[in-house]
Amino acid sequence: MAPSGDAPGTRPTSVPPSAAAARAMGRGVLQRMDKGRIRHVVAVGSGKGGVGKSSVTALLAAELRRRGLQVGVLDADITGPSIPKLYGLSGPLVDRGEGIEPAASRTGISVVSSQFMVEDEQTPVIWRGPLVTRLITQFFGGVNWGALDYLLIDMPPGTSDVPLTVFQTIPIDGMIFVLTPQDLAALIVKKAMNMARDLHVPLLGVVDNMAWIACPHCGQRIELFGPSRVPTVGAEYGIPVLGQLPVVPSISELSDAGRLEELASPELARLADAFAHSVDEVTQRSVRTL
Ligand SMILES: Nc1ncnc2c1ncn2[C@@H]1O[C@H](COP(=O)(O)OP(=O)(O)OP(=O)(O)O)[C@@H](O)[C@H]1O
Numbered sequence: 001m002a003p004s005g006d007a008p009g010t011r012p013t014s015v016p017p018s019a020a021a022a023r024a025m026g027r028g029v030l031q032r033m034d035k036g037r038i039r040h041v042v043a044v045g046s047g048k049g050g051v052g053k054s055s056v057t058a059l060l061a062a063e064l065r066r067r068g069l070q071v072g073v074l075d076a077d078i079t080g081p082s083i084p085k086l087y088g089l090s091g092p093l094v095d096r097g098e099g100i101e102p103a104a105s106r107t108g109i110s111v112v113s114s115q116f117m118v119e120d121e122q123t124p125v126i127w128r129g130p131l132v133t134r135l136i137t138q139f140f141g142g143v144n145w146g147a148l149d150y151l152l153i154d155m156p157p158g159t160s161d162v163p164l165t166v167f168q169t170i171p172i173d174g175m176i177f178v179l180t181p182q183d184l185a186a187l188i189v190k191k192a193m194n195m196a197r198d199l200h201v202p203l204l205g206v207v208d209n210m211a212w213i214a215c216p217h218c219g220q221r222i223e224l225f226g227p228s229r230v231p232t233v234g235a236e237y238g239i240p241v242l243g244q245l246p247v248v249p250s251i252s253e254l255s256d257a258g259r260l261e262e263l264a265s266p267e268l269a270r271l272a273d274a275f276a277h278s279v280d281e282v283t284q285r286s287v288r289t290l
């Protein structure tokens, strides 16, 4: 299960980190902020956009919250924020002297997002690179997150500045990647996974989203794109498939209504189990190697 970086066949498309990347890694470790009272910080990423990263983040957070855990979501997709919409939240956020207070969803999930900083949903957020970097660090270190069991970070897709900033400044325990069956041909997800691994971010597992659709008449699974290849990608990196989620037609409706946290399913419960297990494993491993 461990991300066995040096084993043959586990570095399919990556090259050794460049000198610049190596320097960045060193800087990152030095600059990482304190975790405070947050037990686990996990980033949720993908290769390309639209694979369901934000939906999976919001659904996983909701499932963990249903178990009575304290959960936060940091929306790191500064230019395409979507978590507030999925939970029906709006800004602005206030600071009562202990840092920015996150918004709270109906079930009590703490949320911070650039969406809360604009007047309305249609206003684009146009930030220059350095501001994005500052905002990301502010969203972690400048927020009164309080005591959390899990802080999930909804990342923008790909290998931009934002993931680099997150990896270098936020003390993340690991990262999960959301893939869809159609996602695989372009191999973009591997670039993003390689970037995380090269920057020493433990890869916890992959989520196979929209893996099948249930026939509305007989309930039979229909794999629209053939048998999933997501497990193969997981195996290449030595990491597990944490869950397989079907196409759920009600996701759109619930998202539009800001009520996505109401969706529960056996698949989500299994995903949350595997996720928690994987986080525990990686945390114990890092404690042992201290
Ligand atoms: N399992 C699913 N079943 C049905 N629809 C889904 C599922 N997962 C995601 N979607 C839909 O797919 C679309 C993209 O999902 P989402 O916004 O979560 O992706 P994303 O990876 O965060 O995209 P972006 O890169 O733009 O941030 C949304 O319309 C969402 O409702």
Ligand SMILES: [Mg+2]
Pocket: 053, 054, 055, 077, 080, 082
């Ligand atoms: Mg998104």
